[in-house]
Amino acid sequence: MTHILLDTVIKTDYGQFDLLWDDGYQGFDGKFDKVFDGQVNGLAGAASGNGLYLNLARRSDGYPVRIVLLAEPPTLDAGVWEDVVEVSICVPRGVSPRWRTWAGERGGPLDLPPGSYRVRVSARGRDAGRQQELADGPVDSYLLEVWPAQAEPDSIVRTTTTNAAYWHRKVGSRR
Template sequence: MINPTPPRLTERHEATVERVLFDEVVDTDYGQFDLGWGDGYGFDGDFDRFFAGQINGLVGAGMKAGLYLNLARRSGGSHVRVVSSDSEPTLDAEWEDVVEVSVTIPAGAASSWSTWSGEESGALALQPGTYRVRVSARGRDAGRAGEFDEGVVDFYLVEFWPAPVQPDAVVRTGSDDAAYWHREVGGRR
């Protein structure tokens, strides 16, 4: 029998265009990974300044010149992937810890990444604009516990997409390490 009622069509959504800007295992000290687009960026140890006015303890967006990512692994290799999307990406359940911040990259700025004290660095093809940045992590507890072990145990996804400025947000906390850093920042407010 043929169904006389045609199926209801649903609205088609354009797929999000994602550009991979960085996808590497980074060797760092003190868990420092910076993304910068202005003079003087890079975590200098002043936690209060980099996390000013924030509730999350994983991504310091208090400096206009860049972001400080607080990786769980003090030393050794952590896998970091940075992508830029044309719209908000889907939040994947595989990530234990997720925070979001907002940044504005000024016109003419050259974006780059670096590890502690600039030991490793490189260019990052981020265009000027105002972005929401989601940083997702898994393996933070393993990274903290096995910071000197061989192999990669902690993973990070940094996603940029155009969006108006909003306060930072803790979207999900699944590791003890992330909970610790959120309490540290929350206690400083």
């Protein structure tokens, strides 16, 4: 079973994209320690417990983002995705999960039921996205695969871009 939660080009600034489930939480506020505390990866910050921050490569414009809910852990699609990380999240009962871009410019509902999940964030084009930071149209793209799982520490599954390696080092140096 695959349930598509989102499949669109996200327009945002400062490479910020959040998934939120705490109604009082407004997403990433520039404080890396809050969202990456205790983590090793620098692409998906899940430490706050109130949401999931995605650190996209480009400063602004559009990013193709696809989020799918799966019944089982996915297989690793070798060669298609350059950078892959995994984090755990817990969506509590009684909340309304949603997605949101920088400063709340755009957003929408996310049909994610309560529960404990593992999220695999796969990216391609991060180096090109960084080099073409202000290009018109999409350069880097993202796939988030979500499936029921018990919490476990975040992990870096694959890193092939300089951009992802930079963010992993930045987060790792804060530990």
